Amino acid sequence: MKITLTVNGEAYPLDVEPRRILADVLREDCRLTGTHLGCEHGICGACTVLVDGEAVRSCLMFAVQCDGSSVRTVEGLAGPDGEPHPLQRAFSAEHALQCGFCTPGFLMVAAGALEADPAIGDSPERVDGLVGSNICRCTGYEPIRRAILRAAREQTEGERDGGNR
Amino acid sequence: MEQWTRREDRRLLTGQGRYVADIAVPDCLDAVFVRSGVGHGTLRAVDCTAARAVPGVVGAWSAADLSELPAVPYTLLARLSNEESVAGREWPALVKDRVRYAGEAVAVVLGEDRYRAEDGAAEVFCHVDPLPAMVTPSAAADDSVRLFDGLSNIAFRGEAGKPVEESVWREAAAVVEGRYRQQLLMPTPMECRTILAVPEGDRLTVWSGHQMPHRLRRELAALLGWSVDRVRVVVPDTGGAFGSKSATFPEFVVVAFLAVKLGRPVRWIEDRLESMLVATRGRGQDQRVRLAADADGRLLGYELTIEADVGAYPHLGVGLPMQTAWLATGPYTTPQAYATVRSVLTNTMLTYPYRGAGRPEATIALERAMDVMARRLGLDPAELRRRNFIPPESFPYRTPTGRCYDSGNYAAALDLALETLEYDGWRAEQARRRTDPGALPLGIGLSCYVERSGGEAGGLHEFGSVEVGEDGTVTARCGAAPSGQGHETVFAALVAGTLGVAEERVRLVEGDTDEQPEGLGSFASRSAQVVGALLQHVSRRLIDEARERAARLWELPVDEVQWSGGIVHAAEDGSAAIGVADLVKVTGPLRVEDRFESGMAFPFGSHAVVAEVDPELGTVRLLRVVTVDDCGVVLNPTIVRGQAFGSAVQGIGQALYEGMTYDDQGVPVLASGLLDYLLPTFTEVPPIEVKDTCTPSPATPLGAKGAGESGCIGTPAAIVNAVADALRIADPDLLQMPLTPDVVWRAARAPKHEEEVR
Numbered sequence: 019m020k021i022t023l024t025v026n027g028e029a030y031p032l033d034v035e036p037r038r039i040l041a042d043v044l045r046e047d048c049r050l051t052g053t054h055l056g057c058e059h060g061i062c063g064a065c066t067v068l069v070d071g072e073a074v075r076s077c078l079m080f081a082v083q084c085d086g087s088s089v090r091t092v093e094g095l096a097g098p099d100g101e102p103h104p105l106q107r108a109f110s111a112e113h114a115l116q117c118g119f120c121t122p123g124f125l126m127v128a129a130g131a132l133e134a135d136p137a138i139g140d141s142p143e144r145v146d147g148l149v150g151s152n153i154c155r156c157t158g159y160e161p162i163r164r165a166i167l168r169a170a171r172e173q174t175e176g177e178r179d180g181g182n183r
Numbered sequence: 184m185e186q187w188t189r190r191e192d193r194r195l196l197t198g199q200g201r202y203v204a205d206i207a208v209p210d211c212l213d214a215v216f217v218r219s220g221v222g223h224g225t226l227r228a229v230d231c232t233a234a235r236a237v238p239g240v241v242g243a244w245s246a247a248d249l250s251e252l253p254a255v256p257y258t259l260l261a262r263l264s265n266e267e268s269v270a271g272r273e274w275p276a277l278v279k280d281r282v283r284y285a286g287e288a289v290a291v292v293l294g295e296d297r298y299r300a301e302d303g304a305a306e307v308f309c310h311v312d313p314l315p316a317m318v319t320p321s322a323a324a325d326d327s328v329r330l331f332d333g334l335s336n337i338a339f340r341g342e343a344g345k346p347v348e349e350s351v352w353r354e355a356a357a358v359v360e361g362r363y364r365q366q367l368l369m370p371t372p373m374e375c376r377t378i379l380a381v382p383e384g385d386r387l388t389v390w391s392g393h394q395m396p397h398r399l400r401r402e403l404a405a406l407l408g409w410s411v412d413r414v415r416v417v418v419p420d421t422g423g424a425f426g427s428k429s430a431t432f433p434e435f436v437v438v439a440f441l442a443v444k445l446g447r448p449v450r451w452i453e454d455r456l457e458s459m460l461v462a463t464r465g466r467g468q469d470q471r472v473r474l475a476a477d478a479d480g481r482l483l484g485y486e487l488t489i490e491a492d493v494g495a496y497p498h499l500g501v502g503l504p505m506q507t508a509w510l511a512t513g514p515y516t517t518p519q520a521y522a523t524v525r526s527v528l529t530n531t532m533l534t535y536p537y538r539g540a541g542r543p544e545a546t547i548a549l550e551r552a553m554d555v556m557a558r559r560l561g562l563d564p565a566e567l568r569r570r571n572f573i574p575p576e577s578f579p580y581r582t583p584t585g586r587c588y589d590s591g592n593y594a595a596a597l598d599l600a601l602e603t604l605e606y607d608g609w610r611a612e613q614a615r616r617r618t619d620p621g622a623l624p625l626g627i628g629l630s631c632y633v634e635r636s637g638g639e640a641g642g643l644h645e646f647g648s649v650e651v652g653e654d655g656t657v658t659a660r661c662g663a664a665p666s667g668q669g670h671e672t673v674f675a676a677l678v679a680g681t682l683g684v685a686e687e688r689v690r691l692v693e694g695d696t697d698e699q700p701e702g703l704g705s706f707a708s709r710s711a712q713v714v715g716a717l718l719q720h721v722s723r724r725l726i727d728e729a730r731e732r733a734a735r736l737w738e739l740p741v742d743e744v745q746w747s748g749g750i751v752h753a754a755e756d757g758s759a760a761i762g763v764a765d766l767v768k769v770t771g772p773l774r775v776e777d778r779f780e781s782g783m784a785f786p787f788g789s790h791a792v793v794a795e796v797d798p799e800l801g802t803v804r805l806l807r808v809v810t811v812d813d814c815g816v817v818l819n820p821t822i823v824r825g826q827a828f829g830s831a832v833q834g835i836g837q838a839l840y841e842g843m844t845y846d847d848q849g850v851p852v853l854a855s856g857l858l859d860y861l862l863p864t865f866t867e868v869p870p871i872e873v874k875d876t877c878t879p880s881p882a883t884p885l886g887a888k889g890a891g892e893s894g895c896i897g898t899p900a901a902i903v904n905a906v907a908d909a910l911r912i913a914d915p916d917l918l919q920m921p922l923t924p925d926v927v928w929r930a931a932r933a934p935k936h937e938e939e940v941r
């Protein structure tokens with residue numbers, strides 16, 4: 019089936035079998051291997067990407083369902099000049115990754131939430147909910163929580179400063 | 184680099200990491216295994232004909248189709264297995280005639296991609312006549328059904344220490360007994376197992392997320408009948424391992440064999456459902472303990488009897504429970520101690536090291552018994568422990584079960600744990616709640632442990648080198664293979680610090696057997712301790728070599744030549760000076776390589792937990808967890824604390840949530856997949872405070888001991904002790920891990936022990 023995926027702003031005209039899951043198509047057909055598969059049945063969240071701004075588990079979605087949609091993966095987080103996303107900086111600063119396998123999923127869950135509601139840092143319990151949606155076996159999660167809060171606060175502070183100027 | 188805390192972070196945070204499944208190789212085939220649906224049975228027929236006709240399938244084979252397929256190797260490393268236990272018990276890479284665990288592979292299908300290979304696998308016909316599945320050691324031990332005809336299911340017996348004299352039990356003021364189950368756990372790194380085998384000319388390059396690339400190379404070469412130099416193993420980014428990725432697994436044997444046979448790249452990327460069936464598990468012991476003390480609480484004797492569930496084949500972990508036996512007496516002086524092991528084959532996947540690997544089992548048995556003893560004697564559990572600690576001046580200390588502890592200050596760790604927890608305050612709160620009928624019961628649990636790091640005799644060394652290029656860059660190489668521990672950051676900093684040069688100048692190369700021809704790998708918490716010491720050692724030798732060269736150049740005695748910050752200069756007047764890069768230009772390549780051997784090290788610590796129990800719901804709420812670990816000299820405190828924290832969360836998993844159960848057919852009961860195996864998520868993470876003390880190890884000049892396994896070792900017993908303390912049940916054996924609401928609810932209804940004064 020012929021579809022067009024827009025991934026990180028770039029159009030990928032593809033011919034894919036309807037049964038192929040989005041994660042496999044991103045990884046194998048688009049060669050964007052930053053999206054990882056930790057369970058392939060919707061539990062771990064390692065495969066999380068944004069489809070039209072919503073966080074989805076790309077192991078539970080067929081690529082053909084995303085025809086015409088805009089997909090964002092970890093490769094598309096950094097700015098156009100390569101400037102890291104505040105979440106990427108915060109994850110590093112807080113040691114929110116060890117092996118890094120779960121990391122793209124957490125980054126994308128957080129990126130989706132942060133974009134939907136830049137003030138999420140003001141409600142720590144919502145950040146807790148985000149962290150609780152994926153599995154990490156290395157860090158014990160607390161550093162991930164701190165990283166998301168840090169990025170969120172940095173963003174709101176940045177905006178407040180910008181507004182005051 | 185300043186915006187990235189670790190060197191690894193840039194690529195791992197931007198999607199540029201490279202794990203095995205990310206590597207694209209032209210013409211690569213995907214392997215999918217057809218697996219047995221029962222745990223024990225006679226294989227009557229496998230027919231791959233229909234599979235071969237499926238579009239995109241390149242081949243499909245059963246054992247009968249591949250008569251040359253080698254068997255799975257066993258390991259003598261760390262006495263994990265031995266010749267005697269494997270004699271007569273072949274582990275075929277594909278089942279030949281008898282299925283011995285659920286999920287054991289009966290056929291393999293190669294397809295142009297994973298979808299095609301799975302299409303093919305669905306068409307393989309296979310018939311197994313079920314036999315009674317022996318899924319627990321107690322069921323298997325009587326040999327009523329044998330896994331190997333003519334051979335006992337008891338595949339190994341071992342002991343440590345000497346039998347405790349009868350008089351000790353007779354004359355002791357108190358003797359306590361307990362039975363503890365160390366349930367089977369799934370290590371569950373987020374990346375499952377991976378292998379990609381690429382034939383090139385007369386060589387094979389193998390990519391694998393692995394902890395011991397040189398072992399994998401050696402074992403694969405041996406089974407192909409090749410010399411080791413024809414196999415190259417490369418470990419790219421690896422998504423966690425926790426001990427579970429250091430063997431040559433049956434699937435690896437098949438993939439390497441077929442890649443060579445077909446002359447085509449083949450890969451196997453294990454999926455999670457497969458992993459839950461056939462990845463190695465950890466723990467798996469049924470224990471009985473007996474502990475004797477005098478009226479003052481001084482320990483007199485300890486006996487630990489281990490019945491271990493080692494799974495279907497003895498090849499990887501039949502001797503692993505000896506790790507528990509050798510460490511039976513923990514941090515205490517115990518005049519007489521005796522630990523025995525009986526390893527029983529069962530119709531389940533194999534037991535193999537999982538973070539802690541034998542030490543959690545030792546700690547949990549002893550520390551639970553210590554709490555029972557404290558209650559029996561009416562002593563504060565902290566006080567009982569303090570009275571029995573091996574004193575700091577007694578090191579090196581030889582234990583009755585055969586270990587020689589290098590260094591320790593156990594009381595210091597306990598004191599810090601109690602102080603951090605605010606022990607006295609919680610005891611007061613506990614007393615208050617006991618008088619308040621409306622309050623939920625609260626318990627405080629302690630656990631003091633000693634573990635072992637570095638490896639076993641014969642495996643305490645590592646290989647590596649340091650080299651300076653003409654541009655002044657330093658390349659360090661070693662045989663380690665990380666899976667999230669930040670080696671590139673930590674070891675580069677260590678080498679830079681030793682040489683006195685900027686960190687940016689140093690680059691670490693590891694996990695590639697062509698780059699580093701000899702090596703052991705990353706296991707037994709050994710990398711900082713052994714590899715760190717090695718890199719420090721070769722860096723110092725490089726300094727000496729540079730000084731000697733400069734001395735010859737300048738015709739000076741070598742002791743008049745000094746090294747500082749990458750520059751060699753004459754000590755006297757400083758007139759002669761040469762940068763090491765120029766020295767290389769003048770005198771030729773400068774490279775020092777060596778083998779370095781460490782002693783065993785014995786990290787230790789004290790963990791303390793406050794738990795609140797709801798007797799109506801059976802739920803356990805951890806109000807506070809304090810971990811105090813001592814792993815000697817720490818190379819990077821943030822990284823070590825991060826590992827301690829993550830490890831504690833895995834320990835919480837063992838205590839409260841995780842456990843593998845098997846049905847009567849020997850099939851894991853995991854109908855909803857990973858959702859049924861209760862890994863801790865963020866919701867289950869209590870407030871954890873991670874602290875440390877520092878008692879350097881004399882085992883190497885660096886003084887580092889192993890880190891990272893502490894939480895799995897120390898935390899579970901503290902949690903169970905806290906729950907037992909809260910419930911005050913007369914028979915603590917009712918609390919067997921995981922402490923699910925069901926277990927706790929039942930225990931809460933059991934008779935309480937007598938009220939005692941504390």
Ligand code: FES
Pocket residue numbers: 054055056057058059060061062063064065066075076077078
């Ligand atoms: S891989 Fe998609 S949720 Fe685990």
Ligand code: FES
Pocket residue numbers: 114115116117118119120121153154155156157373422423667
């Ligand atoms: S960093 Fe390894 S699983 Fe999260």
